[in-house]
Amino acid sequence: MPVTSAILGFPRMGANRELKFLVEGFWKGTVSETDLLNGAKELREKHWRIQQSKGIDAIPSNDFSLYDHILDAAVTFGAIPERYAGLSGLEQYFAMARGLQKPGTVDVASLPMSKYFDTNYHYVPVPLSPSTVFTLAPNSKPVREFNEAKAIGIKTRPYIVGPVSFLLLARTNKEAPIQFNKLDLIDALVDNYAGLIGELGAAGAEWIQLDEPHLTNDLTPVQQAVYLRAYTRLAAKLAAASVGVKLLVATYFEGLDINADLAFALPGVSAIHADLVRGVDSFTAVVSAAKATGKAVSLGVVNGRNVWKADLEPALRLVEQAVVILGADRVSVASSCSLLHSPHSLDAERLGAQVDRDLVDWMAFAVEKLDEIVVLTKAARFGRQYVRAALDANAKSISGKKESPRINNPAVQARLKAVLPSQLTRKSPYAARRKIQADILKLPKYPTTTIGSFPQTASLRRIRAQFKKGTLSKSEYERLLKEEIAAVVKFQENLDIDVLVHGEAERNDMVEYFGEQLDGVGFTKNGWVQSYGSRCVKPPVIYGDVSRPNAMTVDWTTYAQSLTKRPMKGMLTGPITILCWSFVRDDQPREITAKQIGLAVRDEVVDLEKAGIKVIQIDEPAIREGLPLRRTKWDDYLKWAVDAFLLSSTGVEDGTQIHSHMCYSDFEDIMDAIIQLDCDVLSIESAKSDLKLLQAFQQRAYPNELGPGIFDIHTQRVAPLGEMTNRVDQMQTCLAWDRIWINPDCGLKTRGWEETEAVLKNMVATAKHFRSAAIAAAASEN
Ligand code: MET
Numbered sequence: 001m002p003v004t005s006a007i008l009g010f011p012r013m014g015a016n017r018e019l020k021f022l023v024e025g026f027w028k029g030t031v032s033e034t035d036l037l038n039g040a041k042e043l044r045e046k047h048w049r050i051q052q053s054k055g056i057d058a059i060p061s062n063d064f065s066l067y068d069h070i071l072d073a074a075v076t077f078g079a080i081p082e083r084y085a086g087l088s089g090l091e092q093y094f095a096m097a098r099g100l101q102k103p104g105t106v107d108v109a110s111l112p113m114s115k116y117f118d119t120n121y122h123y124v125p126v127p128l129s130p131s132t133v134f135t136l137a138p139n140s141k142p143v144r145e146f147n148e149a150k151a152i153g154i155k156t157r158p159y160i161v162g163p164v165s166f167l168l169l170a171r172t173n174k175e176a177p178i179q180f181n182k183l184d185l186i187d188a189l190v191d192n193y194a195g196l197i198g199e200l201g202a203a204g205a206e207w208i209q210l211d212e213p214h215l216t217n218d219l220t221p222v223q224q225a226v227y228l229r230a231y232t233r234l235a236a237k238l239a240a241a242s243v244g245v246k247l248l249v250a251t252y253f254e255g256l257d258i259n260a261d262l263a264f265a266l267p268g269v270s271a272i273h274a275d276l277v278r279g280v281d282s283f284t285a286v287v288s289a290a291k292a293t294g295k296a297v298s299l300g301v302v303n304g305r306n307v308w309k310a311d312l313e314p315a316l317r318l319v320e321q322a323v324v325i326l327g328a329d330r331v332s333v334a335s336s337c338s339l340l341h342s343p344h345s346l347d348a349e350r351l352g353a354q355v356d357r358d359l360v361d362w363m364a365f366a367v368e369k370l371d372e373i374v375v376l377t378k379a380a381r382f383g384r385q386y387v388r389a390a391l392d393a394n395a396k397s398i399s400g401k402k403e404s405p406r407i408n409n410p411a412v413q414a415r416l417k418a419v420l421p422s423q424l425t426r427k428s429p430y431a432a433r434r435k436i437q438a439d440i441l442k443l444p445k446y447p448t449t450t451i452g453s454f455p456q457t458a459s460l461r462r463i464r465a466q467f468k469k470g471t472l473s474k475s476e477y478e479r480l481l482k483e484e485i486a487a488v489v490k491f492q493e494n495l496d497i498d499v500l501v502h503g504e505a506e507r508n509d510m511v512e513y514f515g516e517q518l519d520g521v522g523f524t525k526n527g528w529v530q531s532y533g534s535r536c537v538k539p540p541v542i543y544g545d546v547s548r549p550n551a552m553t554v555d556w557t558t559y560a561q562s563l564t565k566r567p568m569k570g571m572l573t574g575p576i577t578i579l580c581w582s583f584v585r586d587d588q589p590r591e592i593t594a595k596q597i598g599l600a601v602r603d604e605v606v607d608l609e610k611a612g613i614k615v616i617q618i619d620e621p622a623i624r625e626g627l628p629l630r631r632t633k634w635d636d637y638l639k640w641a642v643d644a645f646l647l648s649s650t651g652v653e654d655g656t657q658i659h660s661h662m663c664y665s666d667f668e669d670i671m672d673a674i675i676q677l678d679c680d681v682l683s684i685e686s687a688k689s690d691l692k693l694l695q696a697f698q699q700r701a702y703p704n705e706l707g708p709g710i711f712d713i714h715t716q717r718v719a720p721l722g723e724m725t726n727r728v729d730q731m732q733t734c735l736a737w738d739r740i741w742i743n744p745d746c747g748l749k750t751r752g753w754e755e756t757e758a759v760l761k762n763m764v765a766t767a768k769h770f771r772s773a774a775i776a777a778a779a780s781e782n
């Protein structure tokens with residue numbers, strides 16, 4: 001067998017986000033179930049054919065999903081929480097993802113949502129308990145999709161998350177007894193995996209890809225033992241049932257160095273995939289372990305989660321070395337991880353008048369990455385001369401980028417070098433600032449606010465799109481947006497919210513909006529990647545040194561402030577979130593890029609203050625996500641991440657109130673860093689997670705003000721008043737009452753107006769309820 005080519009997964013949205021529109025149409029009732037399922041099938045076929053025509057040997061199936069592939073695995077193995085048991089089919093599936101409310105009949109909240117390792121992809125973790133019973137669904141999705149590809153003549157390598165990672169990614173049901181360990185479910189789960197693999201084998205699959213990304217993380221001895229136990233049991237079950245399917249265990253997002261021996265020792269596994277982009281240093285460990293065990297390796301040399309062209313020369317050298325050591329039949333060339341985290345293709349970038357030719361020349365999206373993998377494979381198979389032209393073109397792009405004057409901005413580099421320690425702290429400590437701000441802002445106790453965005457209606461999106469296209473004049477655009485802002489301000493005043501926002505109507509996306517206005521940052525026309533469910537983001541591309549030529553938000557914010565006497569909160573995205581949600585240059589440490597962005601945001605903060613804005617929020621939802629997967633790398637990251645935020649936030653006077661906002665991550669891990677950010681008010685998502693977060697804040701005695709979200713914004717469901725007051729009651733068991741803010745979990749952009757009004761009414765009523773209770777308590781004390 002010669003060297004083969006492979007990918008671990010392909011983006012599922014389609015070249016023009018077809019899947020998004022199908023799924024959202026289905027939710028709205030404008031697309032029927034049949035049309036949704038047929039449309040999804042067409043997309044899968046299209047994507048398989050693209051891979052086939054490019055020459056990919058190992059084409060995955062079941063990497064597709066209508067919402068999330070981890071949720072799919074839960075459905076495949078019947079791990080469906082009790083509260084959805086009365087539902088079935090797609091209704092049940094989407095209820096788990098998004099909640100479901102049908103007047104008088106159904107009212108179920110969604111499952112939580114969590115970031116997939118350090119990516120901006122969110123998966124749906126299922127809660128497990130001792131009563132969880134796994135049962136393999138009949139004609140399950142992996143089998144259906146394998147057969148579907150087979151029917152068009154493509155033999156795929158079905159993918160499914162591996163059993164140990166499945167359990168590690170899941171949550172423990174809140175009601176489960178404390179002695180319950182979800183890993184105890186491994187035997188029962190593995191038996192169902194054996195059943196599934198047997199069915200896939202019977203259908204004709206030769207290889208299965210089991211993703212075990214946790215193998216690149218720090219594992220406890222117990223977890224290591226569970227890995228061995230799981231794969232020993234799986235191998236035995238498959239052997240007993242004479243299933244001849246070969247298993248590839250895929251690891252990614254870090255090198256395999258620390259667990260290489262464990263991974264290669266897993267019984268019944270024929271090949272291991274290693275990420276050699278993040279983990280290039282683990283190459284020797286991986287290849288030696290493969291040699292020692294006689295197993296095959298899949299070399300992840302093409303970055304699956306960035307947009308830059310791969311530097312083919314060093315990648316090819318790794319492949320060639322592996323072939324010398326292991327022999328061609330034990331080597332395949334692959335993407336570092338699933339291409340799910342890359343945009344679809346560069347086609348759209350090459351069209352139209354304003355093509356940024358440099359940028360296009362420096363990038364490769366999923367479809368172009370297939371070409372890179374195939375070029376490397378052919379070079380390894382037939383020699384470099386066979387693909388000489390492609391290799392030369394690649395080398396030319398790579399060196400062109402390195403030497404481009406667009407990458408280097410000496411003024412930005414000099415400014416960062418000259419930063420003084422005083423530019424990393426506020427003028428006075430929080431206690432002093434609190435008094436000054438209280439005098440200026442005169443807010444009631446339990447002040448209410450929202451996280452920034454208000455519903456983004458179709459007409460709003462149309463207005464922005466027309467302006468971008470040039471079919472709407474600037475003055476008309478501004479007039480319409482001002483109308484929207486005025487309506488949003490009025491809406492909040494009517495609801496009696498204390499600290500208002502302008503609603504972010506001008507923003508497509510909280511990172512893209514800033515990316516478009518910063519120097520050193522490019523943007524794509526169609527570079528969408530899935531963030532969660534049907535939602536996609538179009539990350540900016542940070543290619544050079546970053547600076548802010550002009551104010552980015554001052555006009556909209558001051559206009560909004562001019563309409564009200566209440567404080568108007570300026571809304572910015574913080575440096576770490578801009579970094580994490582962008583495609584970042586790979587030619588300098590992320591730390592430098594982060595701090596450059598910190599300085600650019602600082603300029604904006606100072607300009608907002610100068611323009612009279614008294615409250616400024618710098619969102620950092622991604623700060624936890626940037627945390628390296630390995631603990632040994634945490635301190636270094638947290639130090640520079642905190643500094644980048646402080647660079648952005650500390651240029652103001654004591655009287656200016658700095659807020660930050662974070663959501664959908666396990667913040668317990670980084671409490672100290674969160675405290676070091678020293679923002680005056682932190683709003684943090686907590687309605688989807690449980691009390692764990694509040695307890696973490698209690699343990700570290702969060703010193704400033706805190707607004708743990710009191711309702712979930714990802715659902716149409718209007719949380720009733722009692723549910724909200726309960727949440728505040730819970731908060732008060734952990735937090736000082738006079739430090740609590742009342743706010744939603746996150747921005748309201750995905751909601752409709754009607755439900756927004758209803759839910760915010762309950763939110764304000766909640767604040768008033770506690771306010772009067774506090775006043776009554778104070779009166780009775782006197
Ligand atoms: C993912 S965090 C979102 C924060 C942003 N200000 C918003 O309200 O949409």
Ligand SMILES: [Zn+2]
Nearest residue numbers: 621663746747
């Ligand atoms: Zn948020």
